[in-house]
Amino acid sequence: MTYDTKPFRLVKNERIADGIFDWTVENPELCALARPGQFVNIKVPSRMLRRPISICDANKNSLRLVFQVKGEGTRLMSQMKPGEEVEILAPLGHGFDIKPGKRYCFVGGGIGVPPLLFSAKQTENPLIITGFRNKELVILQDDFKAHSGEVILTTDDGSAGVHGFVTDVLREKLGEIDEVCACGPIPMLRAVAEVCRGKVKCQVSLEERMGCGIGACLVCACKTKPKDGEEFMSQVCRHGPVYDAEEVFYNG
Numbered sequence: 001m002t003y004d005t006k007p008f009r010l011v012k013n014e015r016i017a018d019g020i021f022d023w024t025v026e027n028p029e030l031c032a033l034a035r036p037g038q039f040v041n042i043k044v045p046s047r048m049l050r051r052p053i054s055i056c057d058a059n060k061n062s063l064r065l066v067f068q069v070k071g072e073g074t075r076l077m078s079q080m081k082p083g084e085e086v087e088i089l090a091p092l093g094h095g096f097d098i099k100p101g102k103r104y105c106f107v108g109g110g111i112g113v114p115p116l117l118f119s120a121k122q123t124e125n126p127l128i129i130t131g132f133r134n135k136e137l138v139i140l141q142d143d144f145k146a147h148s149g150e151v152i153l154t155t156d157d158g159s160a161g162v163h164g165f166v167t168d169v170l171r172e173k174l175g176e177i178d179e180v181c182a183c184g185p186i187p188m189l190r191a192v193a194e195v196c197r198g199k200v201k202c203q204v205s206l207e208e209r210m211g212c213g214i215g216a217c218l219v220c221a222c223k224t225k226p227k228d229g230e231e232f233m234s235q236v237c238r239h240g241p242v243y244d245a246e247e248v249f250y251n252g
């Protein structure tokens with residue numbers, strides 16, 4: 001895994017939904033290394049610990065990062081102005097294992113949706129299923145539609161798209177896909193893993209609390225159960241964030 005910490009230039013910071021911001025940051029050295037499902041660790045001014053954010057999209061010179069304001073760090077990030085410099089450690093972690101010739105279904109919930117865009121763009125004819133609590137929180141639908149003919153939106157309250165959960169749609173579509181890649185809250189990942197079990201392979205991306213982001217502090221340690229081995233304390237930043245759905249204990 002090749003990563004480094006470098007100054008990136010913030011070139012765009014736009015509010016795209018209630019409390020959700022869309023950044024574009026540029027650095028010609030590190031952006032080209034990004035792979036689908038990887039993340040970056042961002043130095044926020046005046047804060048000691050960096051903030052991990054998934055790579056939503058990437059090209060040779062820039063990364064797109066979409067984040068929700070949760071606490072002080074992301075609030076400060078939301079107030080930064082284009083032209084400012086940001087220190088970013090990138091690209092980090094092991095992302096989705098995407099193989100040619102398969103039809104993938106990308107299943108995202110809430111702020112777990114962004115990393116699926118870059119991943120979906122690497123595949124042929126993907127099926128996209130994204131779910132949000134309500135229409136105010138819906139993001140990235142046009143971006144997915146630019147790369148897929150089948151983009152299905154669900155909301156918990158029925159205020160946009162299908163009334164219900166992503167798993168209601170996934171269950172109906174299992175016969176049309178080869179593999180699932182999912183990112184979202186733990187209860188959603190647990191439900192997606194249950195729907196896929198014994199039918200299609202499923203990879204899940206975990207958003208565990210993190211410190212260093214590079215395997216040095218153990219803040220992100222979580223118990224996993226590799227298929228052929230004993231239970232293992234995995235570091236999500238280093239061994240993940242993407243795991244086979246059957247390796248994960250869904251606590252939370």
Ligand SMILES: Cc1cc2nc3c(=O)[nH]c(=O)nc-3n(C[C@H](O)[C@H](O)[C@H](O)COP(=O)(O)OP(=O)(O)OC[C@H]3O[C@@H](n4cnc5c(N)ncnc54)[C@H](O)[C@@H]3O)c2cc1C
Nearest residue numbers: 049051052053054067068070071072073074207208209210
């Ligand atoms: C691999 C990975 C990818 C992520 N991708 C995204 C993304 O694309 N968009 C997005 O909005 N959020 C994402 N998150 C969650 C995001 O990192 C947290 O919401 C953010 O760190 C909260 O920081 P804060 O200072 O605003 O909140 P506070 O709660 O004040 O944070 C305090 C400390 O806890 C850590 N922390 C708090 N919540 C989390 C969390 N859920 N995950 C990791 N560390 C946390 C912070 O880094 C900080 O060190 C991701 C997390 C991980 C681990």
Ligand code: FES
Nearest residue numbers: 211213217218237
């Ligand atoms: S965040 Fe430090 S070991 Fe993973």
